[in-house]
Amino acid sequence: MKVNLVVNGKHATVDADPAMPLLYALRDDLGLNNPKFGCGRAQCGACTVHVNGVPTRSCVTPVGSTAGKNVTTMSGLGTAEKPHPVQAAFIAEQVPQCGYCLNGWVMTAAALLRDNPTPSDAQIRTALAGLKCRCGTHMAILRAVKRAVTMIA
Amino acid sequence: MDPFTIARRDFLKTSGALVVTLSLPAAVTTALSQSAGGKPPLTPDQLDSWIAVLPNGNVTAYFGKMDMGQGVDVAIAQMVAEELDVAFERVEVVMGDTLLTCNQGGASGSTGIQFGGIALRNAAAEARRLLVERGAERLAVPADQLSVDNGVIMVTGNPRQKVTYGELIGGQYFQSTLDWNKRYGNPLAVKGKAQPKQPSEYKVVGKSFPQKIIAEKVMGRLQYITDVKVEGMLHARVIRPPTAGCGPVSVDESSIKSIPGARAVRVKEFIAVVAPREWDAVRAAEMLKVTWAPPCTPFPTMETLHDHIRKAKSIGGETPINKGDVEAALKGAHRVIEAEYEWPLQSHASMGPACAIADIKSDSGMLFTGSQKPHYGRNGCSKLTGVPLEKMHAKWIPGPGSYGRNDAGDASHDAALISKLVGRPVRLQYMRHDGTAWDPKGPAGVYRARAGLDAEGNVIAYDFFAKGFSRQDVSQIENDPKDTLAGQLTGYAPKATILFQTPAEKYEFANKRCGWECVGPLLDRVSPLRTGHFRDPLGAETHFASESFIDEIAHGTGADPVEFRLKYLKDPRHVAIVKAAADKAGWTPRSNPDRGKGDDMTGRGFSYTERNGTLVAVVCEVEVNRKTGRVWAKKFTVAHDCGQIINPAGLRIVIEGNVLQATSRTLFEEVQFDADRVKSVDWATYPILEIADAPQAIDIVLINRPEVAPSGGGEPSTRTVPAAIANAIFDATGVRLRKVPLTPQRMKEALRA
Structure with missing residues (x-):
């Protein structure tokens, strides 16, 4: 089945089993490698993309359900010249170690700051619940999100 | 042995067709394509195996370990830039390619700087010496009248008389040798005639530099091992036994015939599926019908695991510390304090499951791996597939986190075997x-x-005895198929190395004995509960027990935990580390706190350890909720002494990671299993720390000792954390938890008791 969607601002067509998760369409059919396979069970966040602006676990989202929708991946969030404030803050704070978890933290934090530009520490922790980082970079993540808040302000 | 017969330039010519999405760094290509003269073999005694100067004067350093995300490559670049007197930005570090780097043991034991960096430092110093020698000839001025600034050799007092590194040697090989101790792996050491700089001369070492690769990661541009694509490749998934100890009786390939291009492959007990499309491989793995037999129940229950260890026959042990007469002293003691501690089985649970890409042909092989030991993986895959070692090329690509011998060491061999079986890249x-x-x-x-x-x-007597599974049911290096699942499933019998550990500290008790015994693996064949190296192997485990017990003795004698430690420590560095953490945390002796009547009880705990020359002391402050049993490790103060510090900001980030991962292991992590299988299969069944549980603050005190050789920072602060938490819990609640993980359930039960 052909599924038409918009990915990082460009029209794309994927010819695939509509039950196939969006993650495989992005990585294998559209060559957008940056969302990662972490668990396939929506438990870690490594595959997170925005679907119509909502942080979504692409590993359990059937590609058929995204027809006509806008999908943004972390590589489409900002550009090298103009990174998203969350990305700029993650770079400045030197957050990632292996970096495999980043899609979850960056895409979720970007949505949080769009909806609430001045979150408290508790609100940040709540918004980022359910995301995993095995290298233990949580302290730097918290610093980076707070830095992004000051950059947006 | 680590022989090489493929010339680097031949490799460049032949590998281009295979790799669609990968290429060598431009700097490497430039250096090698412009080289004149014969190419020296890639052996550690060749300076060219370590350092290349490009025509523009930039420098490439070939590092035979690799960075797992902590930025050790940044420190290596600093050390090389320092010795060569070039700007940090002009040094590129190439890692993890078996055709470009010597086997320095891969990422291993926090030795990236301690051993790996020293080799690069010595090589860079020798390269500078040779360059200055050539500069002296070119400028017709004695070498001792020359100075170097950012790769420009100039006459002292006459800076217009100068020549650059690039002009002297850019694009050519040094063709010079180093003294090499004839070892490979971690012990590999090389030295030239040059003496490295004195720390007082340092301009780059000791300063903070960021990781450039982080921007690539954050912008979603970095290619990970999971992103490597090779022309004509098939996607593969493995089929593991559903219960431990059983094997396949039959495979019904017709069960996946509806999936386009899908097929099953089997050798003995090894089963995998392949398909041209990834999603089809996933579906085929789910749909493939396999009959397994016999049912068996090789494991104890989780509840009886530690009783099993207590009762199991020892397969070997050691008593490395045995001072005085402990038994006699215990008999004559006024009072004896005893305690027993338990640590569970834990999973690396890397952020993503492993991935590997292999193309095994009849006479050559290419392997892309996320394993932290690509040189050894190349060796193991050569043995497994029969491809001659000199024709097997392995290249490490950053993967989803690595903290020891994780699943990446198995994935490489699985991929190689499947590729050989299907005759396609996989x-x-x-x-x-x-x-x-x-x-x-x-x-x-x-x-x-x-x-x-x-x-x-x-x-007057101290006796510590550990008994558990070896840290090496499988070796920490995947050098041999017997240490991999692919090997064990196809007829290589596993063989454990018997290895455990005792506490690393310097308490000077008059009579002191520390020993260990290992028990055999739970299953003498391929097993999901085989044990191996995991971040600071046995460090967290052993020192949870030993530093909890020190706290118990201190409490038992009515002493302050810091004063108690200082009473028995004499080595000045050990004394200093304890004082540094205590001072930073504002530790003052006090009796048990008023635990208050609210839901949250607060307390503080202390712990100190050594690891291969690195000293760490930790103060942890906790909140324990009376009703829920939740423990929040709210604040850590960490004092860290790893000798000479190369990159302070990088080190702080690494310490934070250790503290968080160790907190996760202490509070949350335990592999679930029953008699016939492992039940921890994902994050729901193997929970780790979430951001709600991250501390409010981590204060870090770095003790820099430029005159002391650098030791490791990658792991040592892991082992200090568990007891600091447990000791803080005791301070907060008056209750001692001796079984990890320190879960809310266990906390509540202990508070009720």
């Missing part, structure tokens, strides 16, 4: 359950400690 991606259930586990153990006190409360 991309093997493990599923989450393959990674969590089947990675080698951090070993479980039982730790028994006794202390004898005299009438005044002085410790």
Whole structure:
């Protein structure tokens, strides 16, 4: 089945089993490698993309359900010249170690700051619940999100 | 042995067709394509195996270890830039390619700087010496009248008389040798005629530099091992036994015939599926019908695991510390304090399950791996597939986190075997359950400690005994198929190395004995509960017990935990580390706190350890909720002394990671299993720390000792954390938890008791 969607601002067509998760369409059919396979069970966040602006676990989202929708991946969030404030803050704070978890933290934090530009520490922790980082970079993540808040302000 | 016969330039010519999405760094290509003269062999005694100067004067350093995300490559670039007197930005570090780097042991034991960096430092110093020698000839001025600034050699007092590194040697080989100790792996050491700089001369070492690769990661541009694509590759998934100890009786390939291009491959007990499309490989793995037999129940229950360890026959042990007469001193003691501690099996649970890409032909092989030991993986895959070692090329690509011998060491061999079987390049991606259930586990153990006190409360006897699974049911290096699942499933018998550990500290008790025994693996064949190296192998485990027990002795004698430690420590660096953490945390002796009537009880705990020359002391402050049993490790103060510090900001980030991962292991992590299988298959069944549980603050005190050779920072602060938490819990609640993980359930039960 052909599924038409918009990915990082460009029209794309994927010819695939509509039950196939969006993650495989992005990585294998559209060559957008940056969302990662972490668990396939929506438990870690490594595959997170925005679907119509909502942080979504692409590993359990059937590609058929995204027809006509806008999908943004972390590589489409900002550009090298103009990174998203969350990305700029993650770079400045030197957050990632292996970096495999980043899609979850960056895409979720970007949505949080769009909806609430001045979150408290508790609100940040709540918004980022359910995301995993095995290298233990949580302290730097918290610093980076707070830095992004000051950059947006 | 680590022989090479493929010339680097031949490799460049032949490998281009295979790799679609990968290329060598431009700097490497430039250096090698412009080289004149014969190419020296890639052996450690050749300076060209370590350092290349490009025509523009930039420098490439060939590092035979690699960075797992902590930025050790940044420190290596600093050390090389320092010795060569070039700007940090002009040094590129190439890692993890078996055709470009010598086998320095891969990422291993926090030795990236301690051993790996010293080799690069010595090589860079020698390169500078040779360059200055050539500069002296070119400028017709004695070498001692020359100075170097950012790769420009100039006459002292006449800076217009100058020549650059690039002009002298850019694009050519040094063709010079180093003294080499004829070892490979971690012990590899090389030295030239040059003496490295004195620390007082440092301009780059000791300063903070960021990781450039982080921007690539954050912008979603970095290619990971999971992103490597090779022309004509098939996607593969493995099929592991559903219960431990059973094997396949039959495989019904017709069960996947509806999936386009899908097929099953089997050798003995090894089963995999391949398909041209990844999603089809995932579906085929789910749909393939396999009959397994016999049913068996090789494991104890989780509840009886530690009793099993207590009762199991020892397969070997050691008593490395045995000072005085502990038994006699215990007999004569006024009082004896005893305690026993338990640590569970734990999973690396890397952020993503492993992935590897292999193209095994009849006479050559190419392997892309995320394993931290690509040189050894190349060796193992050569043995497994029959491809001659000199024709097997392995290249490390950053993967989803690595903290020891994780599932990446198995994935490379699985991929190589499948590629050989199907005659095509293969991309093997493990599923989450393959990674969590089947990675080698951090070993479980039982730790028994006794202390004898005299009438005044002085410790006159100290006895510490560990018993558990070896840290090496499978080796930490995948050098041999027997240490991999692919090997063990196709007829290589596993053979454990018997290895455990005792506490690393310097308490000077008059009579002191520390020993260990190993028990055999739970299953003498391929096993999801085989044990292997996991971040600071046995460090967290052993020192949870030993530093909890020190706290118990201190409490038992009515002493302050810091004062108690200082009473028995004499080595000045050990004394200093304890004082540094205590001072920073504002530690003052006090009796048990008023625990208050609110829901949250607060307390503080202390712990100190050594690891291969690195000293760490930790103060942890906790909140324990009376009603829920939740423990929040709210604040850590960490004092860290690893000798000479290369990159302070990088080191701080690494310490934070250690503290968080160790907190996760202490509070949350335990592999679930029952008699016939591992039940931890994902994050729901193997929970780790979430951001709600991250501390409010981590204060870090770095003690820099430029005159002391650098030791490791990658792991040592892991082992200090668990006891600091447990000791803080005791301070907060008056209750001692001796079984990890320190879960809310266990906390509540202990508070009720």
